[in-house]
Structure formats: structure tokens, C-alpha cells
Amino acid sequence: MTVPASLDERFRDRAAADGLLDVAYDLTDSPVGPLLLAATERGVCRISFEPEPERELDALARWFGARVLRSPKPVDPLRRELDAYFEGTRREFDLAVDLTPLPAFQRSVLEELARVRYGETATYGGLATRVGNPRAARAVGGALNRNPIPIVLPCHRVVGASGSLVGYAGGLERKRALLELERGELRLA
Amino acid sequence: MAPPRETTARAEALGAPPFERFYATHKEEVYRYLVRMLGRQLAEDAFQETFLRALRAYGDLRHARHLRAWAFTIATRVALDERRRARPESLEAPEIPVADSRPAYAELAHLADELPRTERAAVVLRYGYDLDYADIAEALGSSEDAARQAASSGVRRLRAKGAA
Known part of the structure; x- marks a missing residue:
């Protein structure tokens, strides 16, 4: 008996919708290899090439807070803009970025x-x-x-x-x- | 809900792990526990509520100790609330996976649904999940003695039922 996939998905969606996450992230494929995409409520906060999720999660938690959860919906806008960029149909990104932890x-x-x-x-x-x-x-x-x-x-x-x-x-x-x-x-x- | 109190310098230095890791580590066990406490249908809502409550408190955690017991504490409180709300006839028969049960518990577990709710939680946490009495007390919001008492009177009641 394991957690049904639909229940797992509902929880991940709800956690983001209720504003309970410091960082939502997801993994995605792209023409330049797999990417890890992450966003806070303020904006896109991480795109990682050759992502090693374990190390990335620790870094995201250190920068933004421990409530880091894989949750696809908050990074969907970024995923869509990247797809268009790789297709050559988008030249500028219309997304806020979150650089708050940086010097x-x-x-x-x-x-x-x-x-x-x-x-x-x-x-x-x-x-x-x-x-x-x-x-x-x-x-x-x-x-x-x-x-x-x-x-x-x-x-x-x-x-x-x-x-x-x-x-x-x-x-x-x-x-x-x-x-x-x-x-x-x-x-x- | 207050996070676990115990801290050490080293644990504080480690901090709470990213929530994804906490969730991935405990979700299956917590789900099975909730199914056992509530039946499959009610367990789904309780599962979601358990991890949403954990997320709400997670930002205040300062260490990575006792996270398993903390997850069971939240799940137990959610399950007890749920059982209090649900009319008894709406509770499904519990599902008991025998593989992770101790023999003595497995023999009696099918009767555990008839126990008063705190005794049931104490018995399942002690014999189904091997939590110690300090953690069960935390889960039940009671003293350690009361937790021990609840488990042993639950077992006595089960034995009596089993013998009947």
C-alpha cells in the first residue's frame, strides 16, 4: 500500500496554492539537458544545469528557507517561457526574479x-x-x-x-x- | 503545533532538512498509519492535512531530530480529530498490513478499531510503529505514564476480545 499518485499530486498543488512554500521546484527536460527550475513567491530563483537534486535542495533551503517542495505548478510559467525561448519564438523573459539572498x-x-x-x-x-x-x-x-x-x-x-x-x-x-x-x-x- | 523541543548544538547546526526530504522519508509510513487508523477513504484527507500542518510549523523547526515521531504526532492528532468528527458507522474496517506488524499485534490488530481512540492510537504507535512512550505521549498530548497506560489497557482489552 503506497501513497496514491493523485493524492501526492494534490498535496503538492495545495501546499503551493496555500502559500506554504519557501521554494517550489521541478525537474524538466530541455534541448540543453535536464534542468532544475525553482521559484519563490517573489519570482524565479534558480535554474540549474545537470541538477543534482539533493545538493540543490540543501542550497535552496539555506538561501530561502527549509520549506522546499517539488511542486510543478509554480514553475510552469518559467517552463513555458523557456520552451518558447528554445524554440526561438521568445527573446525576453517576462518573469520576476528573486535575488534576495545574494550580496x-x-x-x-x-x-x-x-x-x-x-x-x-x-x-x-x-x-x-x-x-x-x-x-x-x-x-x-x-x-x-x-x-x-x-x-x-x-x-x-x-x-x-x-x-x-x-x-x-x-x-x-x-x-x-x-x-x-x-x-x-x-x-x- | 510546537516543533519538538529537544536540541543539541550539532542538531541546531544541521537545521531541519529541506521539506521535500522530510516528506519523501515519512509519507509512506504516515499514509499506512492513517489508513490503519481511519480506513482508506478518510486517510486521504487526513494525509493531506497532516503534511499541510507539518509545513505550517516547519519554518520554525531549528533542528532535524525526532522528525519521525513529530510526523506521527501530527498524524495522530489529525486522526483523532477525524475520528471524533466521523460517525462510527462511517469508519471503514481498518486495513492491517501484516508484513510490518509484530506477531502479537498482528493477531489482535483486526480488533483494534473497536478500541477507544486514544488506546487505539497508543497501541498502533507502540506495536505497529515502534515509537517509544515519550513520543506517544507527545502524540497524544498526555504524560508518558498516561501513554503507557493507554497502550497497556488497549492491549488488555484486545486480548480479552481475542479470547472472547
């Missing part, structure tokens, strides 16, 4: 990053200048490397001064694929 500097870097438009690129030094600290290119690189919401906050659009891809926490293959998708050179979905 002020990293938040300001990510807010500036969000202004880099689809199909364009910026450099680490350029972003550093835009956050008011032209010599902080390396710190900007560190802040982008720990970007909790890749794709939506487009750190794949930041390249080295020479235009080289440099690095990407999700792997250079993914960075290349996302840039080619945005230039119309690659179909992902």
Missing part, C-alpha cells in the same frame, strides 16, 4: 547583465564599467560564474575582451549553443 555587488552585476539584449554580447570589463567599477572585471566574472538563474539572466552573453567565449558555469558547449540559437545559426527545438 549587493553580485545583485548589481546581475541586474546590469539583464540589460544585455538577445543576440548581443557584452564583455566582463564593459559590465564592470556599467556597475561603476571599471577595474572589477575579475569580480564581475566571479559574480557571473555564480549566477543562480542562467539563461533568464543571460551570462552566456558575456564574452572576453577579444570576443572569445572564456568560461561558463554550465559548460562552454552550452554557452556556444545559446549564442548560436540567439544569432539564428542553430535550431535547438
